[in-house]
């Protein structure tokens with residue numbers, strides 16, 4: 001990845017920061033002039049990953065969530081990281097409808113939404129250490145090798 | 154300061170990140186339901202501080218700018234930090250119309266704008282080490298000790 | 307999140323304004339459940355015209371409401387959801403159990 | 418930033434849309450300076466109706482344009498700036514050298 005710009009955002013795992021995390025990430029990604037739909041996809045995917053860090057990663061204790069966003073001439077790579085309890089079986093966790101917290105009315109569709117709305121989703125997790133979700137999305141308007149350097153100062 | 158929530162944002166000193174920095178900070182501060190004018194004040198002050206880190210702090214080389222925002226029951230405290238060249242004489246730098254870069258058509262009004270739009274502005278700087286600007290603003294709607302905890306989850 | 311409700315015949319109609327995520331899900335759930343408990347209604351219509359954002363936390367809370375309404379033999383309908391919301395609905399397959407209408411009156415007529 | 422210009426008599430009228438900060442200042446400066454160089458104009462009117470944000474970098478570039486126009490004996494006027502922009506103008510004392518009007522025609526008549 002030929003990184004043109006990046007940002008790193010740290011927030012405590014409070015539910016009111018879910019909206020802030022998705023708005024901030026979308027504001028950053030908007031430098032690449034994505035379509036409204038592409039921006040909505042990013043907001044949705046970030047919302048899922050950050051919510052998971054809050055509910056599953058840190059459960060009832062508060063911790064820090066780190067959101068990194070890198071952009072190159074094709075699109076964005078977004079990383080959402082927590083140092084929470086981690087996932088024992090990532091493959092199972094990624095199954096549609098799987099949730100470890102049905103009592104909280106979780107749908108088990110978070111990872112499926114991320115996978116549908118982004119081009120690629122990587123999940124790295126270690127029990128007791130934490131979880132990193134890396135999501136990538138290319139923007140249609142950049143597909144013809146038009147680059148972004150022309151707009152940037 | 155009885156911190157209720159905070160965020161930390163790191164960005165490279167590229168001019169296209171000025172808009173992102175002010176939008177992200179305003180999005181965070183909006184959790185406290187400030188007025189539109191209070192939000193515009195914050196955007197303006199953050200824009201000034203971040204622009205200074207880019208133009209004066211890091212000049213032509215690229216460095217990282219760290220923006221921290223803390224909120225309590227009265228309002229926000231915003232810190233903009235660079236590890237750039239620093240300011241030799243802070244008192245002189247804060248004078249209205251003083252600029253070290255008149256050739257770039259700088260107005261020398263950056264600090265004056267920050268001071269006018271925020272309640273308090275502290276500047277800490279060391280030549281060769283970098284600069285930290287700390288700005289505070291109380292929001293009118295929170296003045297009657299109404300707190301914010303009622304809205305937060 | 308801004309919530310209002312009214313009762314038309316045996317239908318509870320809730321208007322949802324704002325964003326439905328994990329942060330607002332509890333408020334939404336409590337509001338709808340109170341409406342379902344305090345009124346002699348069978349069906350639930352959610353007017354989503356002014357719902358600007360929803361993620362899978364919204365799906366979870368909608369399925370929860372569907373189960374409650376289903377228990378009393380009623381149906382859940384949504385009205386006028388935007389594209390982002392509709393894509394989350396599609397991914398999660400929720401249109402199989404909750405029908406979508408372009409207006410409240412169409413939903414009322416069909417229930 | 419979106420810039421358009423037209424010439425009315427000896428006045429260059431530029432419409433500015435977007436945000437004027439350090440990032441966009443150069444584009445703004447180059448656009449206005451080209452307009453001043455390529456047209457037989459004396460005065461400059463900046464229509465700020467759609468300028469949503471400006472900080473002190475905008476003040477710097479406006480003073481620069483003022484100096485250029487002043488050299489040729491002309492005036493600079495702004496039209497319809499919003500409250501945020503107007504507060505930055507006030508703090509910097511720029512209203513002493515650049516007058517503000519509520520419409521382009523009022524500015525044209527007064528120049």
Ligand SMILES: Nc1ncnc2c1ncn2[C@@H]1O[C@H](COP(=O)(O)OP(=O)(O)O)[C@@H](O)[C@H]1O
Nearest residue numbers: 052053056057093099100106107108110111131
């Ligand atoms: N950041 C995380 N930390 C720990 N566990 C996680 C994390 N993210 C996801 N999980 C696990 O993966 C499961 C599936 O996640 P997801 O598909 O988002 O559904 P849901 O959040 O509705 O449970 C969760 O129920 C949880 O057990």
Ligand SMILES: Nc1ncnc2c1ncn2[C@@H]1O[C@H](COP(=O)(O)OP(=O)(O)O)[C@@H](O)[C@H]1O
Nearest residue numbers: 205206209210246252253259260261263264284
């Ligand atoms: N982050 C910084 N690093 C180094 N010098 C700075 C920084 N911020 C401000 N300065 C110095 O203070 C002066 C005044 O700043 P300011 O009032 O914002 O005016 P301007 O940016 O228009 O020069 C600058 O010209 C510069 O010399």
